[in-house]
Amino acid sequence: MTTAAILPIKRFANAKQRLAASLPADLRRSLAEAMVSDVLRALRRCQAIDQVVVVTAEPIASALATSQGARVVPDPAERGHSEAALLGIAALEDVDRVLLLPGDCPALAPADIEAVLAAAPAAPSVVVVPDRHGSGTNALLLSPPDVITPSFGPDSRARHEGAAAAARVEHVVLTVDAFAMDVDTPEDLATLRDALAAARGTAASTRGLLGRIAPPGR
Numbered sequence: 001m002t003t004a005a006i007l008p009i010k011r012f013a014n015a016k017q018r019l020a021a022s023l024p025a026d027l028r029r030s031l032a033e034a035m036v037s038d039v040l041r042a043l044r045r046c047q048a049i050d051q052v053v054v055v056t057a058e059p060i061a062s063a064l065a066t067s068q069g070a071r072v073v074p075d076p077a078e079r080g081h082s083e084a085a086l087l088g089i090a091a092l093e094d095v096d097r098v099l100l101l102p103g104d105c106p107a108l109a110p111a112d113i114e115a116v117l118a119a120a121p122a123a124p125s126v127v128v129v130p131d132r133h134g135s136g137t138n139a140l141l142l143s144p145p146d147v148i149t150p151s152f153g154p155d156s157r158a159r160h161e162g163a164a165a166a167a168r169v170e171h172v173v174l175t176v177d178a179f180a181m182d183v184d185t186p187e188d189l190a191t192l193r194d195a196l197a198a199a200r201g202t203a204a205s206t207r208g209l210l211g212r213i214a215p216p217g218r
Contacts, residue, residue, distance in 0.1 A: 001096045002050045003117060004145075005043050007065075008075070008084030009036055009056040009103045016104075022186045027213060034205035035183065036061055038106035040068040042202070046110035048117050049099070053091060055084040061103075081152040089145045097123065097143035100150055104182045105138060106206040107195055112178040116141055119174045123147070126164040126171040130157050132180035132191075139179050178202075 015032035016023070023031065043052045054065035055073045062072045073091045075084050085100045092098065099116065101108075116139055120127050124147045129139035137156040142148065148163040157173070164171035181192050189210075196207050 002094065003048060003097050003099060004051045004053060004088075004092055004095045005049050005099045005101060005113075006053045006055060006085055006088035007036070007039065007043070007070075007101060007103050008081050008088065009054055009058055009061040010078060011056075011058045012060060014078075016183065018185050019183075019189065022189075023213070027209075030209055031183070031206070032104070033060055033064070034209045035106040035203075036103040037064055037205040038203045039101070039103050039108055040064060040070060041204070042108040042110055042113065043070075044068050046113045048114050051095070053088045055088045082150045085140075085150045085152070089142075092145060095145060097141060098145040100140040100142070101179070102138060102182055104184075105179050106183075106203040107178040107181050107192065107199070109178065109202050112176050115176055116174060116179075119172050121170040121172060124167070124169040126160065126169060128157055128160045128164075128171060128173045129176055129179045130173065131182060132188075138182055139176070 012029040012032040016028045019028055043049050052070035053073055054070050055075045057075050057078055065072050073087055120141055120143055123143035125143050127141035128137055131138045135155050135157055137160055140150055147169055148167055151159045183189050183192055193210050196203055
């Protein structure tokens, strides 16, 4: 079974706006770059992933993808995460399933990715990996790639489950801690910092950057 991973990445200058009160623009760009580097590294090390597609208009993300052996699909319009995911899916050929994931879950290890793949029922099927609030979607495994249409954003978990039910295909909801640690707010960043402090072996780029940023209150 061939598996592709699709990573939609927005321009780094537009990334992590909700961190603006706690991080200046240059550090937000550096953080976005570091997290993408770590996610790409985890995907490259995961033997169950046959190809990686990065959908982006960000030159640095394109360069990072190329350096990690990933394919780049341009996204000049940047209409959103779901639309970028669809661009990636449309670019695929001869793939049995696709894993859609964000670029801001740097704590991912190959075992986390493999856990999602292993949870998939026989095709046609969908695996939904919620965010830490339980209402969003931080990863979506589609077997085959067009089994449902991705619909990311607020309350997307319910939409993806509903789409699977409407398509009459089996779906699984799987919680994976590393996938739940995406970074949008200062609280998310603090959670990630604490998690990385308690573990070793992942997120080398993000860990190095956070080591140069003083936690709030210091």
